[in-house]
Amino acid sequence: MVGENAEVTIREGGGKSRKQVIIGDQSRPAIPEDLLESWQSLVDVAARIVQVPSALIMRLHESEIEVLVGSRDLASPYKPGDREVLNHGLYCETVIGKQREMLVPDATKDPTWSQGNPDIPLGMISYLGLPLNWPDKEVFGTICLLDKKENHYSPLYKEFLHSVRQHIEEDLRRLVLEQEVMRANRELVRLNEQKTRFLSVISHDIRGGLGTVDQTLKLLHKEFDRLDKDRVKSLLASLSQNAESAYLTLVDLLQWSRSDMLGLEPDKTTLNAVSVIRHILDFFRQGIAQKQLRVETAFASGTVELQSDENMLKAILRNLISNAIKHSRPGGRILVGARRQEGKAVIVVRDYGPGMDPDALKGLFAEPGSDDAKKDIEDHAGIGLLIAKDFLDILGAQVEVESEVGEGTAFRIIF
DSSP states (O other), rough: OEEEEEEEEEETTTEEEEEEEEEEOOTTTOOHHHHHHHHHHHHHHHHHHHSSSSSEEEEESSSSEEEEEEEOTTTTOOOTEEEESSOOOOHHHHHHTTTTTTTEEGGOOTTTSSSSSSSTTTOOOOOEEEEOOOSSSSSEEEEEEEEESOOOOOOOHHHHHHHHHHHHHHHHHHHHHHHHHHHHHHHHHHHHHHHHHHHHHHHHHHHHHHHHHHHHHHHHHHHHOOOOOOHHHHHHHHEEEEHHHHHHHHHHHHHHHHHHHHOOOOOEEEEEEHHHHHHHHTTHHHHHHHHTTEEEEEEEESEEEEEEEEHHHHEEEEEEEEHHHHOOTTTTEEEEEEEEEEEEEEEEEEEEESSOOOOHTTTTTTTTTTSSSSSGGSSSEEEEEEEHHHHHHHHOOOEEEEETTTTTEEEEEOO
């Protein structure tokens, strides 16, 4: 996480310099009320032990520094919520910029601090401060003691202030850890819900294909003696395609899970989109014949080259063409095309089936169970389109979908 920047003014050797420091951004955990109360008790005790009017926990913001907690002493001019604009060269700015302990026994006698010091008009002429940081060393602010008289602060008091600093930074570390645990728990819950829903969709997709295989085998076994040779060949061809389809679905899932879990980069080579499309159409020839579909191809030429991972491209096209066949009416048609356009390879897969309304189109690539996903799993496009979309994202390709109820759906992928 990269936080916001603040610019502090450092006083040293009678001069001033400016420095950029990184502060926690909006994602930092808020300081809860019970912890603020604990810190309040801490600074009150510190002020009494060291016998000074002001013990402060200061918090740095982008352009200001705030009194987050201040000791409750009537002699202290600082109140929680007070803010001062940076670049005045405040005591705490130098502590933050140098990231180390700073002692100013008497600012009125120190040329570095006697001029333009906004704390002197408040009567606070002595200062002892330490930087406070988040666990990743981004700046939180300071813990400091201020007095209205010259004060050199004994080694014991300095050691005590270091202990207070350690206590506060341990609280900050605990807050960050609690935030990370809560974030991890939320992510685990989300992933577990997603896994359950994905398994439901996967089960639906694969079970359908294997169920068809099972029914076909039972039919062959029961009716074998009454079936003629051509019918047996047709059933076996259907059986083979359904078994291969289920197998390829599992292969796609395995490749998908490996790319997701291991963060594998695609193995891109130069491919001929036309050849890959013809290969996929040949694979689905039995399903196309069973629904008596007419396949129209629109290739600008015999070669449309693109850079892609071959296995991912085949998985994308298998799923898109399978989806087109699934949603086409018997006796209907599908269109598959490839062309070069403005230096890019464009592949189109279109069916002329029932199409989708805008709500269904919005949830087309949504994760199962998400707000945008379709509610009825039987109507879901299946895990295939989710795999295709994820592979397209990995490959850096775009996908555009147009659909109209009663007119069909067109997928356009651009490499």
